[in-house]
Amino acid sequence: MKSKIQMTTPIVEMDGDEMTRILWKIIKERLISPYVNLKTEYYDLGLHERDRTGDQVTVDAATATKKLKVAVKCATITPNAQRMTEYNLKEMWKSPNATIRGVLDGTVFRSPIIISCIKPAVRSWNKPITIARHAYGDVYKNAELRTDEPGVAEILFTGVSGKQLKSPIAVMNSPGVIQGIHNLDASVRGFARSCFRYAADLKQDLWFSTKDTISKTYDGAFREIFDEIYLEFAEEFKRLGIEYFYTLIDDAVARVIRSSGGFVWACKNYDGDVMSDMVSTAFGSLSMMTSVLVSPEGAYEFEAAHGTVTRHYYRYLKGEEPTANPIATLFAWTGALKKRAELDALTDLYAFADALERACLETLESGVMTKDLASMAEGVDTKTVNTDGFISAILSRLEAILS
Numbered sequence: 540m541k542s543k544i545q546m547t548t549p550i551v552e553m554d555g556d557e558m559t560r561i562l563w564k565i566i567k568e569r570l571i572s573p574y575v576n577l578k579t580e581y582y583d584l585g586l587h588e589r590d591r592t593g594d595q596v597t598v599d600a601a602t603a604t605k606k607l608k609v610a611v612k613c614a615t616i617t618p619n620a621q622r623m624t625e626y627n628l629k630e631m632w633k634s635p636n637a638t639i640r641g642v643l644d645g646t647v648f649r650s651p652i653i654i655s656c657i658k659p660a661v662r663s664w665n666k667p668i669t670i671a672r673h674a675y676g677d678v679y680k681n682a683e684l685r686t687d688e689p690g691v692a693e694i695l696f697t698g699v700s701g702k703q704l705k706s707p708i709a710v711m712n713s714p715g716v717i718q719g720i721h722n723l724d725a726s727v728r729g730f731a732r733s734c735f736r737y738a739a740d741l742k743q744d745l746w747f748s749t750k751d752t753i754s755k756t757y758d759g760a761f762r763e764i765f766d767e768i769y770l771e772f773a774e775e776f777k778r779l780g781i782e783y784f785y786t787l788i789d790d791a792v793a794r795v796i797r798s799s800g801g802f803v804w805a806c807k808n809y810d811g812d813v814m815s816d817m818v819s820t821a822f823g824s825l826s827m828m829t830s831v832l833v834s835p836e837g838a839y840e841f842e843a844a845h846g847t848v849t850r851h852y853y854r855y856l857k858g859e860e861p862t863a864n865p866i867a868t869l870f871a872w873t874g875a876l877k878k879r880a881e882l883d884a885l886t887d888l889y890a891f892a893d894a895l896e897r898a899c900l901e902t903l904e905s906g907v908m909t910k911d912l913a914s915m916a917e918g919v920d921t922k923t924v925n926t927d928g929f930i931s932a933i934l935s936r937l938e939a940i941l942s
């Protein structure tokens with residue numbers, strides 16, 4: 540037997556909950572550990588451990604990611620009232636993803652894994668479209684009023700120096716609604732930097748869109764900041780043969796639909812919320828969507844975009860064989876291994892992660908797939924397998940590629 544691939548720096552490993560926790564173990568034991576002397580710094584973000592540690596484990600994992608630069612995360616439960624009872628929780632802990640994003644100040648990039656037998660709803664899309672959503676401010680941190688009489692609405696800002704800025708919104712001749720939103724230059728800068736960095740990593744064009752013809756100051760500031768940060772990347776973009784492209788949001792939507800894909804689309808918070816659901820649905824399946832959080836300082840946290848697949852987990856607890864699709868979780872692992880390999884210049888580790896991705900894609904292209912995909916596949920004779928059968932099929936492809 541060939542000796543295992545060695546690593547130099549550990550990856551931050553964040554374990555999670557339910558069905559994905561089961562997939563996690565299978566992926567590591569059957570597809571990675573036999574080939575790689577896996578070095579990880581392990582954090583258990585399973586709900587029991589988050590509750591036991593008062594959620595300190597999540598903060599520790601995020602802090603470790605800041606230091607080690609590469610993390611892989613399993614899906615985790617975001618507690619709600621029902622989970623409070625189910626897990627007998629001390630507190631309704633915050634979403635781990637929000638906590639981690641808070642520590643890393645990162646931007647989330649979502650992209651689909653594309654195979655030829657799953658056709659996107661938009662027939663021209665033959666390369667992935669990655670959506671980058673700004674995750675701070677705007678309507679998600681707003682103040683709203685509903686008035687019960689006519690009156691005057693104004694915006695008032697009081698600076699730390701005491702200086703005041705005031706702007707009229709409207710003379711309201713009937714009761715109505717008012718909304719105040721904000722954003723911070725530092726947050727938009729961090730967002731812009733993460734987007735340029737990630738597009739350069741992928742060697743793909745970066746698109747950015749706002750409505751700065753209407754919102755000349757607010758959206759105008761976003762556009763100016765992107766222009767300013769682009770100067771830091773202009774040379775690298777030129778060398779890579781990629782472009783930064785700004786256009787209005789409505790023009791961007793029209794162009795995205797006519798495009799063949801293969802670019803990163805940076806969106807303001809609300810646009811990203813709406814457009815990421817549209818784009819991921821049009822590409823086909825949640826179980827084939829990956830997600831990576833990139834911090835402005837260049838830390839990367841990889842995960843599947845889907846949740847813990849609770850319904851499958853309850854069936855599994857009743858004794859049914861797992862049937863969940865492990866692809867997005869597996870690609871989170873290969874993404875993290877590839878990034879670690881890049882940062883540490885480990886060519887054999889990179890080649891292994893690449894071979895594992897190829898083994899997955901070849902298995903799917905051959906028609907061997909889990910139920911969620913089999914029901915959508917076109918132009919191929921499908922063979923529906925459960926998780927275990929699917930992993931075995933990937934494993935034998937991987938063996939063939941590696942030998």
Ligand code: NAP
Nearest residue numbers: 614615616617825826844845846847848849850863864911
């Ligand atoms: P989900 O886990 O993404 O699953 C929703 C449905 O999508 C599943 O019931 C299943 O449909 C299908 N699906 C998703 N991933 C699949 C896979 N790998 N293989 C096969 N089918 C898959 O969303 P949810 O049920 O709304 O949420 C469950 C838990 O996950 C919640 O506690 C939530 O807080 C958490 N969550 C975590 C994250 C994260 O950690 N990033 C993200 C979202 C949700 P069928 O049942 O029809 O087969």
Ligand code: MG
Nearest residue numbers: 811812813816
């Ligand atoms: Mg949404």
